[in-house]
Amino acid sequence: MPSSNAVTSKKIYDARSTKYNETWHPEHAANYILWTQPKPGQHVLDLACGTGLVSIPAKRAVGSTGTVTAVDVSTGMMAIGKESAKEEGLDIEWLEWDMTDMISAKEQGKIRGDYDLITCATALVLLDDPLSALKQWKELLKPGGRIITDAPTEKTTPEGMIFEEIGEELGIEQPSRRLWVKDDKSLKQLFIDAGLEIERSWKAPGYVPGEEYQADEAGELFDKWTGQYFCKAFGEESVREKARSMFVEKFEAAKGAGGVVRGEDAFYMVIGMKV
């Protein structure tokens, strides 16, 4: 049975697929290749491959003697990736699968068990249990193989963190699960707990300027955001009033100098190795 995250993500990303490549994601994905430098002949597993923004340049890098397996739950996102790969004549193995259940994929012979590199760009924070996912993924690496992934910093999109906190208290599920990201050690610690050796960890700047909001606009911002898909559940009649007052209180508490709530735009990045 697919995880609840997989079901939600499939819906969200199928709907976003046709516009997805117009965002900042291509730039971040290109950096994944710069940071990891896949070599000809290597085997790469791109988890949450989306529209193939990492899979496609990875396949260019590993060439015809290497392989790229691209995994996602969203048929819509992968359809875009398949089309782009076909246009370039790149032979990528596409697999519609829940990335939290990769051991079954291995047992069913759908993927390899000796990857040189596993990539998971901007998707770890969609998972309910990122540690258990990382532990599974480690089992798919050959010794010396590496995993690269990211998490937005705790200060990135502060409103998202606040909606998640409120969601937890009110029992409203959010597509993003970022509350475990407390500081620059959180992602690194997950790798260590999964039994991976840290090859490199760093903070990478994002691709859009961090937002700034006046804390005293919190109520209006709540109204605006609950009109959008991600936060719609907080605008439902039964919870709206409570959620709004919780949001305003937390947003006020997050304000800094001049009554401004500042978001940054940055990622914690880690490359871990199986020893």
Ligand SMILES: C[S@@+](CC[C@H](N)C(=O)[O-])C[C@H]1O[C@@H](n2cnc3c(N)ncnc32)[C@H](O)[C@@H]1O
């Ligand atoms: C923000 S996109 C990232 C796509 C790609 N890695 C990139 O950098 O452009 C998140 C992707 O994760 C996928 N996803 C979310 N949960 C998943 C799961 N449990 N298994 C497989 N894919 C998942 C979504 O369908 C979506 O394509």
